[in-house]
Amino acid sequence: MTEPATHINVDPSEIEKFSQLAHKWWDQESEFKPLHRINPLRLQYIDDYASLKGKNVVDVGCGGGILTEAITQAGATTLGVDLAEKSLKIAQLHAIETELQNVSYRLVSVEDLAAEQPKQFDVVVCMEMMEHVPDPASVIRSCAQLAKDDGWIFFSTINRNPKSYFQSILAAEYIMGLLPRGTHDYKKFVTPAEMARMCRNAGLEIVNFTGFTFNPLTDVYSLCDSIDVNYMAACRKIQA
C-alpha cells in the first residue's frame, strides 16, 4: 500500500482526523451517516451526466469507498485514491467482503496520479474533499489532467457564507451533532464563484451546479437548485 509521496498539497491533521474515524466508514449511523445518506443522490447525478456503465473512473479522496463502491456497482471500473492509509485498508476490506470486482485503491495524491496517468479516465469524481486540502486549485487542475478530453469531472464541496457556517458548522457539528466538532474549517469552504474560477483556470467549464438540502424534521436529504450550502458541480473540458 505504501507509496512514496512527492506532493505537498496535504494537511496532515486532516488525514489524521479521517484516519481516527476509519473503522466507522461503513457504519451507516456513524459520523459518516450524512455521506451514506447523500450517496444515492450523488450517484444518480453522476450517472445522469456520465453514464457510468463501462466507464473508467477515478474517485479522488475516496475515504472508505462509499461512493467508489456505488460507482463500481453501477458498472464502472473504479480506482479510489486517498492519502489516509487506514481508510484505504477499510475500503479494500469492504470490497473483498462484498465480493466487488473492478474496484481498486491506491495511496497516492491526485497530483502524483495526474502526472502518472494523464487523460486516462472517462470520469473523475472528487466529492467532499477539496475543503480539506491547503490548495484546492491544485486538486482541480489535477482532476482536469486525469480526465480524457471528452471526460466528465464532478466536484462537491461547501459554500462559504453565513448560512453555510450556521448549517454546516454550528448546526451539524454543535447543535445536532451530525458530525464531530472540528470536521470543517469555515475558511476552507469554497464559493461557487471560486470553484468556477479555479475550473476555468484548469481548462474546465461547469455545465451544472446542483445543491443538497437536508430537512432535519423528516431526516431526508434531496437535491435542490439552491447552492447556498452543500453543492456539486458537473464539468467538462473546454475544447480548444
Ligand SMILES: C[S@@+](CC[C@H](N)C(=O)[O-])C[C@H]1O[C@@H](n2cnc3c(N)ncnc32)[C@H](O)[C@@H]1O
Ligand atoms: C469528507 S471525506 C469524503 C470521502 C469521499 N469522497 C466521500 O464523499 O464519500 C474527505 C476525504 O478526503 C481525504 N483527503 C483529505 N486530504 C486529502 C489529500 N490531500 N489527498 C487525498 N485525499 C485527501 C480524507 O482522507 C477523506 O477520506
